[in-house]
Amino acid sequence: MTARVLVVDDVPANVKLLEARLSAEYFDVTTAHSGAEALAACERAECDIVLLDVMMPDMDGFEVCRRLKSNPATHHIPVVMVTALDQPSDRVAGLQAGADDFLTKPVSDIALIARVRSLTRLKMMTDELRMRAVTSREIGIESAERESIMEPGQGGRILIVDDRRSSYERLASMLEKDHVVDIEPDPSAALFRSAEGNYELMIVSLSLENFDGLRLCSQLRSLDRTRSLPILALCEPDDNAKLMRGLEIGINDYLLRPIDRNELHARVRTQVRRKRYTERLRDNVQMSIEAAITDGLTGLHNRRYMESHLGKLVEQATSRGKELAVLVLDIDYFKSINDNYGHDCGDDVLREFAIRVRKSIRGIDLACRMGGEEFVVVMPETDMAVAATVAERLRRRIAAEPFPIEQGNRMVDVTISIGIATLESQHDNATQILKRADQALYRAKRDGRNRVVADAA
Structure with a gap:
């Protein structure tokens, strides 16, 4: 998608110049x-980046x-x-106001286009996370x-x-009051260290003595664990x-010596700040995914996930000739537990039941809450004899x-059917297997409950 650039300047000639430069590179300019x-x-969300003049009359x-x-x-x-102001104090004032960069007029076409491309690329990555998370306002996107x-x-x-002692010692002395700073003089070790160190920012000198700093930046962008790690380059x-x-290549920002x-x-x-914002968005996306497939009371997978995943497991078993x-x-x-002790105690029973189910099955088995007091366990590579043994156990x-209720102050006896x-044949599907298991459950309840019944197909 073409990035949308908003050019803001009260001088029409300046607007026309920037508009022509950006349009020539196929940006959509307003x-x-x-x-x-x-x-x-x-x-109105009409832009992906703002090029903003500083000196304007109204604001x-x-x-x-x-x-x-x-x-x-x-x-x-x-x-x-984008302004004629060129003092370090002006740049700092802009950055403190929240600007992502500060370009001094006259701006070279190469610098302008490179910066716009870099920032809009990052913006679009953030937009993808925001779009995924926006449907989950109730679990924290607004607070993020x-x-x-x-x-x-x-x-x-x-x-x-940085491999120059005078350089990295000066940088560290400037930052150590407000941040936790580590130094890696060996660029060859930096990649491994960055992947293991849970850092929020890498400051990389592009003037390394015997190593190409750009290659290190490229390697950082190629690894999953460091792809989103911000890079501040020193040039x-x-x-x-x-x-x-x-x-x-994908450095996020730069400083000139x-x-x-x-x-x-x-x-x-x-x-x-940007790194922490992105992490919050990712956390919210993960939370929304988990909320969509997890039962909030028991922590087991929910019916939606079970119905989707069971179908995949059945297809996999039939294609490989495996049991399921x-x-x-x-x-x-x-119902009598809810009626006699209250719904809170019923919830206590459901939570404890989920814990005992987890402890009784393997890691590859799938445990889900179908709804109410009904649960499903899917056991890949398992025949009827083994399944019956597990069910009986x-x-x-x-x-x-007995199950603890009322914060452990009372106990209640619980049984299950x-x-x-x-899986009977290659023509079996998830719906058929689930229906047969449900019919077997019905027979267990009809015959007195507290028992295991196998499908007789």
Whole structure:
């Protein structure tokens, strides 16, 4: 998808120039001539990145950036300030306002396009996570947005890769007050260390003595464990070609030597904040996946997951000529437990029942709660004789020891009925096996409960 760039400047000639440069590289360009227009366009989600002038009459770029970064709906949009201001203090002011970069006019076409491409690529990766998580607002996506706005970006775990002692000692001395800093002078060991160290930022010198710093950055991007680890590159001021190549490879940000202390701190905080925001999004996506397939009360897989996964297991068993068994379990007289002791105690029984089921089956077996007091256990590579043995052992385990309720202050006797069915032929499917196991369960209940009955097919 073509990235959408919002150019914000109150001087029409500047807007036209940037629009022409970006359009020539096939970006989709929209424009705004004031801070208010820019804020409105971002609220409508009309852009993937903002190129923002600082000196505007109604609202300067610093204030526009602060408002964008303090709004949960827009704080994830990258902002690049493009301005004639060229002092280190100006860059720091922009970065502290939340800008992702600060380009000084006149901006070279190569630098502009490389930075826009780099930041929009990161934005689209974040958008994918946000899209997956947005359906799970009830389990924390909104708090992830709020927490990211409040995140100070301090206490980061940082690995510096630099083989010049004077350089890495100076960097460490500047950062150690606010962050946990490790140093790796050996670039060959840095890749392994970064994969094992749970870092939030890598600072990599591109001027290593006997090693190509860009190769290290490329290797970091090629490994699953370090693909999302932010990289802040340190470059010599005249090494534009190496810097542009680094942005193409996937470095997140850069600093030109000599390093300004305040700019270093601002850029490090930005990368640590972004890393933590991305991790929160990933956590929320994982939580939403788990919530979709897990029964909240017992922690077992739910019916939706069972129906999907059972079909795959049956297909796999039939294609390989393997056995497969299905157990359908039902807690006897569960309604009377709810009626006599209350639904909270019924929940206690269900939770304890799930624990005992887990302890009675193998790691490859699939235990699910179908709903209410009915459960299913799917046992790959298991014939009827073994399944019956496991079912009987489980039945005895349930009946042998009363279940604690009311926080362990009372005990209640529980028994279960179990029906078993196995894969009979290559034409069998998940629905048929489950139905036969359910019919066997019905016979177990009809014959007096607290027993195991095998399908007679």
